[in-house]
Amino acid sequence: MIFPIIYNWVIIILRTCFTTIAFNYLSVWMTLDYVADLMYLVDMIITVHTGYLDQGILIKDLAHLKNRYLRSKHFLRDLVSLLPTDFLYFVFGLETPMVRINRLVRIPRLDEALDRMETRTSYPNTFRITKLMIYIFVLIHWNACLYFALSSYIGFGSDRWVYPNITKPEFASMRRQYFYCFWFSAQIFTTVGDTPLPKREEEYLFMIADLLIAVLVFASIVGNVGNVITSLRDRDNVFFPNHELVKAYLRSHHISKELRQRIDNWYQHLHINKKIMREKEILEQLPLHLRTEIAVSVHLPTLSKVTIFQSCEKSLLEELVLKLTPQVFSPGEYVCRKGDVGHEMYIIREGKLAVVADDGVTEYAVLTDSNFFGEISILNIKGNKSGNRRTANIRSIGYSDLFSLSKEDLTDVLSEFPAAKRHLEEKGRQILTKMGMLVDTGEEKEGEEDNVETKINTLESNLEILQTKLARLMMELESSNRKMQARVEQLELEVAALGNQPLEDEEERIKRELRGEGVGEEVGWEREEAEGEEEEGLDSKVKKEEQGEDGNVLTKDGDGESTKSREGDVEKMVEVDKSGLKDPDDQEKKEKDDSEKNKDKGDDRPGKGDGAEIELEEEKEEKSGEVDSEEGGETAEGDSENKDMKQKDEGQTKKE
Numbered sequence: 124m125i126f127p128i129i130y131n132w133v134i135i136i137l138r139t140c141f142t143t144i145a146f147n148y149l150s151v152w153m154t155l156d157y158v159a160d161l162m163y164l165v166d167m168i169i170t171v172h173t174g175y176l177d178q179g180i181l182i183k184d185l186a187h188l189k190n191r192y193l194r195s196k197h198f199l200r201d202l203v204s205l206l207p208t209d210f211l212y213f214v215f216g217l218e219t220p221m222v223r224i225n226r227l228v229r230i231p232r233l234d235e236a237l238d239r240m241e242t243r244t245s246y247p248n249t250f251r252i253t254k255l256m257i258y259i260f261v262l263i264h265w266n267a268c269l270y271f272a273l274s275s276y277i278g279f280g281s282d283r284w285v286y287p288n289i290t291k292p293e294f295a296s297m298r299r300q301y302f303y304c305f306w307f308s309a310q311i312f313t314t315v316g317d318t319p320l321p322k323r324e325e326e327y328l329f330m331i332a333d334l335l336i337a338v339l340v341f342a343s344i345v346g347n348v349g350n351v352i353t354s355l356r357d358r359d360n361v362f363f364p365n366h367e368l369v370k371a372y373l374r375s376h377h378i379s380k381e382l383r384q385r386i387d388n389w390y391q392h393l394h395i396n397k398k399i400m401r402e403k404e405i406l407e408q409l410p411l412h413l414r415t416e417i418a419v420s421v422h423l424p425t426l427s428k429v430t431i432f433q434s435c436e437k438s439l440l441e442e443l444v445l446k447l448t449p450q451v452f453s454p455g456e457y458v459c460r461k462g463d464v465g466h467e468m469y470i471i472r473e474g475k476l477a478v479v480a481d482d483g484v485t486e487y488a489v490l491t492d493s494n495f496f497g498e499i500s501i502l503n504i505k506g507n508k509s510g511n512r513r514t515a516n517i518r519s520i521g522y523s524d525l526f527s528l529s530k531e532d533l534t535d536v537l538s539e540f541p542a543a544k545r546h547l548e549e550k551g552r553q554i555l556t557k558m559g560m561l562v563d564t565g566e567e568k569e570g571e572e573d574n575v576e577t578k579i580n581t582l583e584s585n586l587e588i589l590q591t592k593l594a595r596l597m598m599e600l601e602s603s604n605r606k607m608q609a610r611v612e613q614l615e616l617e618v619a620a621l622g623n624q625p626l627e628d629e630e631e632r633i634k635r636e637l638r639g640e641g642v643g644e645e646v647g648w649e650r651e652e653a654e655g656e657e658e659e660g661l662d663s664k665v666k667k668e669e670q671g672e673d674g675n676v677l678t679k680d681g682d683g684e685s686t687k688s689r690e691g692d693v694e695k696m697v698e699v700d701k702s703g704l705k706d707p708d709d710q711e712k713k714e715k716d717d718s719e720k721n722k723d724k725g726d727d728r729p730g731k732g733d734g735a736e737i738e739l740e741e742e743k744e745e746k747s748g749e750v751d752s753e754e755g756g757e758t759a760e761g762d763s764e765n766k767d768m769k770q771k772d773e774g775q776t777k778k779e
């Protein structure tokens with residue numbers, strides 16, 4: 124649309140005012156006219172098919188788009204600009220191209236096109252200046268055309284102000300006519316003041332209008348050019364630090380000429396080699412992902428040449444690239460000095476640097492592009508005698524273009540990429556060994572540390588096992604306490620109840636009772652109930668602990684070995700606990716066995732009616748005897764078992 128609109132704006136007025144030009148190239152104008160019209164038409168079709176965003180969603184439905192366009196004011200404007208006014212040629216003749224004046228109303232579309240170009244172009248300032256030049260040209264061109272038309276109206280050569288007589292050969296040519304008028308018009312607008320004085324009122328009016336345009340419109344256009352130039356300078360200021368300010372500062376503080384010279388050279392180097400120091404600031408407004416992409420495409424080639432980063436994953440490089448700060452060092456300048464505390468490491472982007480002795484002359488090594496240095500003092504290498512202090516002086520030989528990476532950023536990145544860390548440390552260790560600044564216990568210490576770690580882990584798991592055991596033992600203790608208490612209470616009751624019986628009988632009964640032979644149904648049952656309750660409680664507790672949430676309490680730490688060993692422990696403990704708890708079937712079986720045993724033995728203890736409970740009691744006692752003897756070894760069986768139990772019972776009674 125830029126072409127047809129500018130064409131119409133320039134040519135229609137030209138052809139209207141300069142009739143010779145219009146007639147001499149009539150066929151050209153006619154062709155171009157209809158090409159421009161065709162473009163106007165195509166533009167309308169394209170506009171109908173151009174989707175738009177509605178709440179972030181691209182609307183592409185043709186019927187909807189058509190409807191929207193037909194209802195918009197743009198459609199009216201486009202339609203007016205394409206009305207076939209050319210038919211008026213038949214009325215006014217071909218010498219009146221003014222009939223096409225409606226083509227000019229498409230001008231807003233030109234603005235739109237230029238705005239879009241401005242946001243897309245990589246050279247916005249050049250574009251802005253070009254746009255302004257076009258506007259100025261069109262303005263002067265219109266003025267020139269009108270001047271010629273006015274001169275024609277007043278009469279060529281009738282006074283000094285108007286265009287000279289075109290019958291004179293030197294003013295007759297078409298080109299002369301146009302150039303003269305354009306020059307005259309430009310002179311008025313720029314208010315150079317070298318124009319002939321107007322003679323007639325029309326001439327005065329023309330001059331007044333022109334001067335007003337010059338003051339208001341032209342001045343604002345020229346002002347815009349000024350803005351463009353200022354923004355160009357601002358751009359430079361953003362790219363490069365403001366040298367003028369620094370210069371003024373140096374002068375006001377009477378800085379030595381030599382230092383000032385060095386600073387000037389540094390600035391010159393930046394400008395000549397287009398070194399941009401404020402990258403971070405410039406790209407700050409972009410979202411992070413775009414910034415990363417830019418930084419990666421700009422700096423990745425340098426980074427991937429650095430040995431330590433060659434084998435690194437892209438993600439590490441991407442993380443790293445955003446943290447790099449560009450720095451430029453001048454010839455002879457020290458990047459770091461031996462003994463200083465290290466805060467950052469450096470990657471050489473371009474330039475040469477020397478590792479120099481303290482005398483500043485002896486060079487131990489020269490570091491070039493894609494090398495790095497300054498890592499030793501920030502890596503906390505074990506056994507490094509110099510700690511966090513620089514181990515060497517590094518001096519820039521020429522101008523050096525470096526990337527610096529702060530200690531914090533490096534630590535952050537390396538914590539996620541241990542391979543790169545090892546590589547860096549290895550290189551640092553090599554240098555330190557060469558210099559004799561590494562305490563060789565570094566490796567052993569590492570081994571020791573590993574050892575200590577394993578020990579701590581084992582201790583921790585053992586502690587857990589012990590805690591579980593302790594919990595179980597505590598529960599058992601509590602349970603036996605309760606048993607004892609119940610028993611004592613029982614005995615007290617019995618003593619009270621039998622208070623009136625003869626002392627000898629009483630004594631005999633208590634003795635029997637203490638031996639665990641029981642005194643009768645009631646007591647036996649009571650005791651059994653109490654114990655049963657306790658056992659049930661304990662049983663469920665043990666089961667709960669045994670199973671835990673996932674069916675295995677001891678798999679919590681995910682350590683296979685320790686889990687296994689602890690499982691063994693649990694089994695033992697469960698056995699221990701179960702010794703006091705009976706499975707009903709087992710109990711029945713055992714009861715039978717025991718009664719048979721008693722029969723065989725011809726035991727004179729009370730028969731089934733009285734003795735069943737007492738036997739149960741005994742069994743329990745037996746089991747608790749097993750608990751006690753569990754850790755000691757095997758449980759005794761048969762008679763010996765009973766004897767043992769009796770002894771134990773006696774012991775227990777004594778305790779009571």
Ligand SMILES: Nc1nc2c(ncn2[C@@H]2O[C@@H]3COP(=O)(O)O[C@H]3[C@H]2O)c(=O)[nH]1
Binds near residue numbers: 500554
């Ligand atoms: N000490 C020493 N440092 C070197 C040598 N070559 C390169 N360097 C680097 O110089 C850097 C000086 O600062 P650091 O001690 O932090 O880390 C050092 C190394 O990265 C060398 O031969 N000796």
